[in-house]
Each structure stands twice: as structure tokens, then as C-alpha cells.
Amino acid sequence: MTSSDEIATLSFEDALKALEDVVRRLESGEAPLDASIDLYTRGDKLRAHCQARLDAAQARIEAVVADRDGQATGTRPFDETGA
Numbered sequence: 001m002t003s004s005d006e007i008a009t010l011s012f013e014d015a016l017k018a019l020e021d022v023v024r025r026l027e028s029g030e031a032p033l034d035a036s037i038d039l040y041t042r043g044d045k046l047r048a049h050c051q052a053r054l055d056a057a058q059a060r061i062e063a064v065v066a067d068r069d070g071q072a073t074g075t076r077p078f079d080e081t082g083a
Contacts, residue, residue: 003042003045004045007042007045007046007049008049010046010049012050012053012054012057015046015049015050015053016046016050018042018046019043019046019047019050022039022040022042022043022046023043025039026039026040026043
């Protein structure tokens with residue numbers, strides 16, 4: 001399994017913990033340059049995964065309700081059908 005495949009299977013919480021670990025290791029300055037580059041790359045993939053999970057959750061939670069002029073008038077649950 002590649003790093004990207006492994007990241008794709010992580011829950012938001014697990015990915016966030018892994019990202020925090022990457023940041024901690026990078027901030028310590030103890031990793032050699034090549035390892036730091038690899039850590040940064042993994043961290044960027046973890047960040048993107050977390051953002052995608054947050055975006056998906058936000059879309060499921062609410063959708064903007066617009067009037068016929070396209071102006072936002074409020075929100076409704078994402079799964080609720082509009083009338």
C-alpha cells in the first residue's frame with residue numbers, strides 16, 4: 001500500500017493526529033534534509049485529506065438556500081429536498 005493509499009483510508013481524527021506528528025517532527029529540526037522533505041510531502045497529503053474530509057462533512061451538513069435572484073436566504077440540511 002502506498003502512502004497516498006494509506007492516507008486515503010484514515011479517518012479525519014487519525015489523519016489529524018498524523019499531521020500533528022509530522023509538524024512536531026519538522027519543527028524539532030532533528031530530521032535530516034531528505035527526511036524533512038519526505039515529512040513535508042506526507043504532511044501536505046495529510047492536510048489535503050483532512051480538508052477534503054471537512055469539505056465533505058460541511059456539504060452534508062448544510063446547503064445554501066437561495067431565492068430566485070440567487071441571493072442566499074438561509075441554510076437547510078443537505079439531504080432535505082427543496083420545495
